[in-house]
Amino acid sequence: MKEALIQKEVLILDGLCAGFPARRGEVRVLDHVSLSVPKGKITGLVGESGCGKSMTARAVMNLIRHPGRVTGGRILLEGRDLLSMRKKERRMLQGREMAMIFQDPMSSLNPVMKVGKQVDEAVLVHEHVTHAEAKRRTLEMLEAAGVPDPERRYHSYPHQLSGGLRQRIMIAMAMVCRPKLLIADEPTTALDVTVEAQILDLMKEMSAKGTAVLLISHNLGAIARVCDDVSVMYAGKIVEQADICTLFDRPRHPYTRGLLSAVSSLRDGSEVLSVIPGHVPNLARLPAGCSFSPRCSCRGKECMEKTPEMREISPGHRIRCLWEEPGKKPGEKELETEGLAAE
Amino acid sequence: MLRKKEKQIVSDFEHRKADPAGPSEISEAYDLGEAETFGKLMLRMFRENKLSAVSLLVILLMILCTILAPVLTPYGETDMDLLNRLQPPSGDHWLGTDEGGRDVLTRLLYGSRVSLMVGIVPTLLSMVLGALLGVMAGYFGQWTDTVIMRLADIVLAFPSMLLAMVIMYTLGGGLFNVFLTLTLMNWGSVARIARSETLRLKKSEFVEAARSIGVSKWKIIFRHILPNCLPTLIVLFTLNVPAAILTESSLSFLGLGIQPPGASWGLMVNTGRQFLYNAPWLSFVPSAAIMVAVLSFNFLGDGLRDVLDPRLRKQ
Amino acid sequence: MKRILQALLVLLLVSLMLFGLLRIVPGNPVAVLMGEHANQATIDRLTAELGLDQPIHVQFFRYLSGAVRGDFGTSYSLGKPVSGLMGTAFVNTLLLSLAAALFAWITGGLCGLLAAIRKNSIPDRLFMGFSLLGISMPVFMAAMILQYVFAYWLHWVPISGTADWRSFILPAVALGWNSAGSIARLVRSALLDTLEEDYIDTARAKGLGKSGVLFRHALRNTMLPTVTMMALQLSALLSGAVITETVFSINGIGRLAVQAITARDIPLLQGTVLFSTAIVIFGNLVADFLYTVLDPRTRKEA
Numbered sequence: 001m002k003e004a005l006i007q008k009e010v011l012i013l014d015g016l017c018a019g020f021p022a023r024r025g026e027v028r029v030l031d032h033v034s035l036s037v038p039k040g041k042i043t044g045l046v047g048e049s050g051c052g053k054s055m056t057a058r059a060v061m062n063l064i065r066h067p068g069r070v071t072g073g074r075i076l077l078e079g080r081d082l083l084s085m086r087k088k089e090r091r092m093l094q095g096r097e098m099a100m101i102f103q104d105p106m107s108s109l110n111p112v113m114k115v116g117k118q119v120d121e122a123v124l125v126h127e128h129v130t131h132a133e134a135k136r137r138t139l140e141m142l143e144a145a146g147v148p149d150p151e152r153r154y155h156s157y158p159h160q161l162s163g164g165l166r167q168r169i170m171i172a173m174a175m176v177c178r179p180k181l182l183i184a185d186e187p188t189t190a191l192d193v194t195v196e197a198q199i200l201d202l203m204k205e206m207s208a209k210g211t212a213v214l215l216i217s218h219n220l221g222a223i224a225r226v227c228d229d230v231s232v233m234y235a236g237k238i239v240e241q242a243d244i245c246t247l248f249d250r251p252r253h254p255y256t257r258g259l260l261s262a263v264s265s266l267r268d269g270s271e272v273l274s275v276i277p278g279h280v281p282n283l284a285r286l287p288a289g290c291s292f293s294p295r296c297s298c299r300g301k302e303c304m305e306k307t308p309e310m311r312e313i314s315p316g317h318r319i320r321c322l323w324e325e326p327g328k329k330p331g332e333k334e335l336e337t338e339g340l341a342a343e
Numbered sequence: 344m345l346r347k348k349e350k351q352i353v354s355d356f357e358h359r360k361a362d363p364a365g366p367s368e369i370s371e372a373y374d375l376g377e378a379e380t381f382g383k384l385m386l387r388m389f390r391e392n393k394l395s396a397v398s399l400l401v402i403l404l405m406i407l408c409t410i411l412a413p414v415l416t417p418y419g420e421t422d423m424d425l426l427n428r429l430q431p432p433s434g435d436h437w438l439g440t441d442e443g444g445r446d447v448l449t450r451l452l453y454g455s456r457v458s459l460m461v462g463i464v465p466t467l468l469s470m471v472l473g474a475l476l477g478v479m480a481g482y483f484g485q486w487t488d489t490v491i492m493r494l495a496d497i498v499l500a501f502p503s504m505l506l507a508m509v510i511m512y513t514l515g516g517g518l519f520n521v522f523l524t525l526t527l528m529n530w531g532s533v534a535r536i537a538r539s540e541t542l543r544l545k546k547s548e549f550v551e552a553a554r555s556i557g558v559s560k561w562k563i564i565f566r567h568i569l570p571n572c573l574p575t576l577i578v579l580f581t582l583n584v585p586a587a588i589l590t591e592s593s594l595s596f597l598g599l600g601i602q603p604p605g606a607s608w609g610l611m612v613n614t615g616r617q618f619l620y621n622a623p624w625l626s627f628v629p630s631a632a633i634m635v636a637v638l639s640f641n642f643l644g645d646g647l648r649d650v651l652d653p654r655l656r657k658q
Numbered sequence: 659m660k661r662i663l664q665a666l667l668v669l670l671l672v673s674l675m676l677f678g679l680l681r682i683v684p685g686n687p688v689a690v691l692m693g694e695h696a697n698q699a700t701i702d703r704l705t706a707e708l709g710l711d712q713p714i715h716v717q718f719f720r721y722l723s724g725a726v727r728g729d730f731g732t733s734y735s736l737g738k739p740v741s742g743l744m745g746t747a748f749v750n751t752l753l754l755s756l757a758a759a760l761f762a763w764i765t766g767g768l769c770g771l772l773a774a775i776r777k778n779s780i781p782d783r784l785f786m787g788f789s790l791l792g793i794s795m796p797v798f799m800a801a802m803i804l805q806y807v808f809a810y811w812l813h814w815v816p817i818s819g820t821a822d823w824r825s826f827i828l829p830a831v832a833l834g835w836n837s838a839g840s841i842a843r844l845v846r847s848a849l850l851d852t853l854e855e856d857y858i859d860t861a862r863a864k865g866l867g868k869s870g871v872l873f874r875h876a877l878r879n880t881m882l883p884t885v886t887m888m889a890l891q892l893s894a895l896l897s898g899a900v901i902t903e904t905v906f907s908i909n910g911i912g913r914l915a916v917q918a919i920t921a922r923d924i925p926l927l928q929g930t931v932l933f934s935t936a937i938v939i940f941g942n943l944v945a946d947f948l949y950t951v952l953d954p955r956t957r958k959e960a
Contacts, residue, residue: 061863095865107856112878112953122864157954497671500939504897505931512919513679589796593901596798597916620810630799638794
């Protein structure tokens with residue numbers, strides 16, 4: 001049963017923790033993050049900037065910058081634990097079985113190297129092929145990534161290309177070894193809206209061919225467009241996890257609701273922009289109890305004392321909130337008429 | 344009335360902090376100059392960079408020695424004692440005596456006057472000259488820019504030592520001419536930096552704002568642009584002082600700078616060099632003094648740069 | 659092409675300024691040269707012979723047209739053509755500077771590299787301490803210490819002169835010491851900056867190992883600021899050569915310039931300074947060119 005599950009899930013994060021050493025103890029940036037990315041699907045990871053989304057991606061790709069480090073949990077790629085592997089072994093998986101694309105395709109490409117060569121390199125690192133063969137593979141992949149006139153673009157330098165083209169190059173570089181897992185960290189943030197749509201479609205295409213995709217974004221629109229499952233992250237913790245329909249139709253965590261209403265108020269063009277009050281908390285000084293409680297519109301007394309655990313409220317729908325049901329604050333008996341009465 | 348309003352609008356712009364769309368570096372630079380008092384800034388520097396604190400102490404000590412030189416030693420600067428020539432360091436003469444029997448420590452203390460002055464005075468002059476010209480070039484652009492920057496190009500094209508030699512040749516030796524030479528040599532690089540800084544500031548919002556309400560050019564330059572260049576210029580100053588000390592010592596070493604019987608560290612090395620093998624302290628002691636002074640100013644400059652102007656860090 | 663024209667313009671202006679500076683010197687140089695007891699007729703004859711009675715702009719154009727053809731006039735004090743004197747001196751200066759540059763780039767580059775890779779380690783601190791010492795030490799001090807220790811004391815190498823290649827070792831190290839310090843510091847900070855760049859993450863995500871990341875991606879980008887620095891160092895090297903050549907009695911351009919000043923030999927001084935400046939300007943051009951080769955962003959679209 002469990003084996004079968006692992007077969008389908010390409011990536012499983014199990015209680016992943018990461019942090020930076022600080023003056024007293026450490027600042028925990030990822031706090032028991034658990035999620036899974038199944039084959040052929042796009043899994044979204046949403047949250048405000050600084051909540052640990054990128055850190056999650058970096059932890060998987062072993063790119064956490066000094067002095068940050070993974071402090072606990074497991075990262076399973078097709079059942080193999082990356083954290084217990086030898087350095088070299090793990091490195092050889094990177095680029096071949098899992099690959100990553102970054103937020104800013106300009107700064108993520110080496111400015112003094114032809115883009116074609118940079119894609120070639122991904123092949124040459126992992127496979128003993130000739131340069132000619134690598135080039136052939138590159139051109140093929142560029143074509144598949146929707147780069148027009150690949151033969152000419154092969155010899156371009158990053159600064160000669162548009163943002164969209166650069167991101168296509170990045171995708172080609174990531175996909176050229178046909179990895180099982182693609183991590184996309186805010187792949188469309190630096191791009192125009194029209195280009196964004198194209199890139200998202202391209203990723204959808206990749207996942208349809210069987211790649212597991214972890215799409216990290218703060219843009220709910222992008223998530224809604226392509227994702228199958230979504231995890232919402234706040235202050236280093238996953239706070240809600242569900243499939244896309246459930247999450248958008250019946251969000252349960254107040255934070256998710258806040259995010260969604262901020263978007264929908266924009267869409268409706270309503271006069272008052274709905275925002276979540278307050279700021280992203282300082283990870284070094286998290287409030288007691290639920291991390292979100294200081295900003296939560298429906299917090300109760302208990303929220304500031306008890307740290308909520310992840311719990312499943314319906315099959316596949318998990319939240320990290322003390323809330324039993326909409327409209328009822330935890331630890332308080334009476335029904336709240338204000339707040340999220342719109343439910 | 345109108346003046347007051349103008350002031351207010353401009354200062355509103357200048358004090359706009361942490362504008363995410365605006366050039367935050369500018370507001371940072373400005374905040375540092377305005378909000379942080381000098382004392383606080385120094386404290387921060389010393390906390391972050393212990394070496395710079397030590398260096399400042401050394402520099403202050405040197406200046407103190409310079410002032411107190413007559414009190415500190417029983418000998419006069421040019422007191423000859425031909426019976427005690429080329430004596431190695433001893434209880435009477437801590438650093439030995441030179442070829443005329445003069446006390447090396449005394450000469451060193453008096454020489455530090457020249458060396459420190461040469462470090463500071465021409466650097467200050469070249470800063471003022473370079474900053475003014477650079478800001479003008481950057482602000483007015485067009486032919487003013489072309490003329491000033493071409494001049495700077497010429498000055499900077501020479502290997503500095505050779506240019507100094509030519510100017511010293513033309514002017515003749517002596518302290519005043521060393522000042523003049525170093526000023527003429529160093530203004531170019533200051534002007535280049537002041538110009539690029541001005542070009543950056545010129546596009547900033549508070550300058551635009553000042554311009555839009557009709558503040559005169561010169562007032563913008565003196566009240567808004569120059570003060571904002573100040574952190575960069577201060578850092579540049581502490582980095583140019585040691586360079587000037589080195590250049591003077593090299594000139595004097597070649598016999599082209601300070602002329603005897605005046606004492607400068609470079610000159611002491613120059614005269615001491617003839618006795619390198621039988622009285623090495625004559626050349627090594629003043630050399631070491633130069634190095635300590637230069638090292639201190641370099642450390643101080645490093646520390647100041649880190650707290651004042653992170654942008655210069657890359658250079 | 660535009661850069662070359664610009665460089666030529668600067669060179670022209672440099673020669674104009676140099677010419678002007680050397681003519682402001684009060685008194686007739688010929689009279690100074692001949693001493694107090696020369697008779698006026700001889701002075702006048704020599705003045706006319708050297709063309710010094712002509713208006714200054716005529717003198718300048720004469721000088722310039724000569725210089726373009728490689729004729730820098732005749733040395734007053736040595737009575738030989740300046741170009742010939744400079745030719746032999748140039749070889750020595752070139753050897754010295756090349757050796758110094760090689761020393762500076764190799765040691766400075768390696769120290770900076772190691773320091774950056776092992777940031778905050780003991781070698782890092784050691785190298786950086788040394789480099790600050792290098793930057794702060796006057797060239798003559800380095801030269802004299804080396805001379806005293808290795809030539810006078812240990813007798814490992816000749817004290818001075820240019821007799822064989824061994825006599826170049828100390829001057830080269832003394833001269834390069836300074837630049838090595840600046841280069842080490844620059845390479846270190848540039849490499850550290852480069853390693854922070856996003857494309858380094860990309861390379862690591864691709865599965866490249868440490869050395870792959872370093873050699874294939876980081877080094878070339880690190881070289882960009884270093885190339886600019888090298889051009890600046892050329893000027894510093896030629897300045898330092900004046901001192902080093904004096905200390906080690908090497909007959910190079912710098913020593914020639916010092917001799918020219920002592921002898922009040924204007925053509926010789928003018929020639930040596932102009933020549934050195936031309937080298938610096940040329941060096942800057944080469945650096946510019948190198949930069950375009952290394953950094954495709956500065957290239958024009960074909």
